[in-house]
Amino acid sequence: xxELSIAMSIVEMxxxxxxxxxxxxxxVHLELGLLAGVVADALLFSYEVACSGTRLxxxxxxxxxxxxxxxxxxxxxxxxxxxxxxFCCPDCGAPTSEVIHGKEMIVTALEVRDECPTTHxxxx
Amino acid sequence: MNAQPRILEVRKNVLKQNDEIxxxxxxxxxxxxxxVVSLVSSPGAGKTAFLEKTLTLLKPRYRVAALVGDLxxxxxxxxxxRSQAPVKQITTGTLCHLEAAMVDHALNGWxxxxxxxxxxxxxxxLVCPSSYDLGENLRLVLLSVTEGEDKPLKYPTIFxxxxxxxxxxxxxxxxxxxxxxxxxxxIEAVRPCMQIYKVSAKTGDGMEDYLHFLVARxxxxxxxxxxILHQPSL
Numbered sequence: 001x002x003e004l005s006i007a008m009s010i011v012e013m014x015x016x017x018x019x020x021x022x023x024x025x026x027x028v029h030l031e032l033g034l035l036a037g038v039v040a041d042a043l044l045f046s047y048e049v050a051c052s053g054t055r056l057x058x059x060x061x062x063x064x065x066x067x068x069x070x071x072x073x074x075x076x077x078x079x080x081x082x083x084x085x086x087f088c089c090p091d092c093g094a095p096t097s098e099v100i101h102g103k104e105m106i107v108t109a110l111e112v113r114d115e116c117p118t119t120h121x122x123x124x
Numbered sequence: 125m126n127a128q129p130r131i132l133e134v135r136k137n138v139l140k141q142n143d144e145i146x147x148x149x150x151x152x153x154x155x156x157x158x159x160v161v162s163l164v165s166s167p168g169a170g171k172t173a174f175l176e177k178t179l180t181l182l183k184p185r186y187r188v189a190a191l192v193g194d195l196x197x198x199x200x201x202x203x204x205x206r207s208q209a210p211v212k213q214i215t216t217g218t219l220c221h222l223e224a225a226m227v228d229h230a231l232n233g234w235x236x237x238x239x240x241x242x243x244x245x246x247x248x249x250l251v252c253p254s255s256y257d258l259g260e261n262l263r264l265v266l267l268s269v270t271e272g273e274d275k276p277l278k279y280p281t282i283f284x285x286x287x288x289x290x291x292x293x294x295x296x297x298x299x300x301x302x303x304x305x306x307x308x309x310x311i312e313a314v315r316p317c318m319q320i321y322k323v324s325a326k327t328g329d330g331m332e333d334y335l336h337f338l339v340a341r342x343x344x345x346x347x348x349x350x351x352i353l354h355q356p357s358l
Contacts, residue, residue, distance in 0.1 A: 037252070105138040107135070
């Protein structure tokens, strides 16, 4: 299960940004291609584990799945695959290995809150 | 009171660190003229036997070495060492795949310069290794006849990430009623036009074709490297 090491990289990356900008992270947005070799559910579970004990504890991981887009050599245009088991143009059936999208594993954005310079104990 | 949450655009590749190390490794291999081949498969597909045979057959004419990833034991490294080629073990512990940093670390201080071929045997796993670039020039995915013809459909990601498929243990085809055309069709479905070799490390069947292919790729790689390295900078 390599999702845990992927989750740890995400947390590390987000934490660096948080430290740099002095912000509190509430959510991490991730683009995850269907060909990235990562199971979204396992990653969500691992993210929680990876966050515990860090400044990101309690933050959310928001995954946007990226479908597999290939270039069809016959139609000469990009097409979105309907099945991972069939690397063929969904319209004309031409086989193709030219993957344009679907391997992404990119942190696209962070939902942050500026950190208060002082903490007011007891304030609502 | 805290301010309202806001969105900060970042756009960073999660595997950036791995990809960067892999890129440097690839540059280094290019400069040294070493063609790097990685092997991925499920556990028990015959990676080690196939690699031992490959090393043994290449050794008389080429400078070869192997790195082998294993979760816990050094059994595979010991088996590969019988080929007389330099072999180094990478123990991954609980980690289910190799990463570029492990390859880099294993190469440091290993005095084997001037190789023609370096083979990297990944941990037996058809899921996790697919995401990690190791700086290799060629990724082989192995599928043994005993595993069933539908493996490519079950693990399309790793088959799609590979350059060449090798069907192993073909000496057992008859005993397990292996349907070769179904296996070919399934590989073709998840990775159209991928080259497929059928071998038996035990009998040596099919090894010659596959080795011819490897040597042709090495020759191509060396002439490309010379052109790139001797290109005058603009």
